[in-house]
Amino acid sequence: MKLIDVSVPLRDAMTVYRGNPPVRIRPAMTLQRDGVNLSELCLGSHTGTHIDAPSHFVRGGVGVDRLNLDRFIGPAWVADLGRVRGGINADDLTRARIPRGSRRVLLRTGNSRWWHPARPFRTNFVYLAADGAAWMVDRGVELVGIDYLSIEGYGVQGAPTHKRLLGAGIPILEGLDLFKVRPGRWQMAALPLRIVNGDAGLTRAVLWTR
Secondary structure (H helix, E strand, C coil), X not given: CCCXXXXXXXXXXXXXXXXXXXXXXXXXECHHHHCCCEEEEECCCCCCCEEECHHHCCCCCCXXXXXXXXXXXXXXXXXXXXXXXXXXXXXXXXXXXXXXXXCEEEEEXXXXXXXXXXXXXXXXXXXXXXXXXXXXXXXXXXXXXXXXXXXXXXXXXXXXXXXHHHHCCCCEEECECCCCCCCEEEEEEEEECCCCCCCEEEEEEEEECC
């Protein structure tokens, strides 16, 4: 079994969503001075590859520590949306031929090329439109992922996509790197950090085939 790591490497001063805290990774202790290497990490909860919990946008929504871990392990369908520009709508998802009954859907778009090499934050990324989010809810999808730092279009007012998915209890996996992943059926593991009442959890996401 070969694992494919689809998470974005965490590094000092890495690309973050505009307005999010910058990433700072510094030595707090060193072998030379203290006899041990130990780093201090300063970063936002939505840095790199992460899971959005309902509490991110839903008043009274559960934190990432209370999400059912079954959501994050099991079969996943990687959908090819490489030709879409702007918002992925319901018609785009229908044309992508995502099998009915797919519980975890990962949206592979042209965004993934921006991780190779990593580029400064882009605002013209492909995102999931509000009717695309409704499509996911109507079909009983239990987790939705996308290959950039937000599933919401930049500048979209009211966060309709986040609210539709998170309001239905569907966690969102953002910041994936699907550049080297073919569309189709995979097995997935993407467990978020257990942050009490967390609005998000940093995640190491991997795919493999049986």
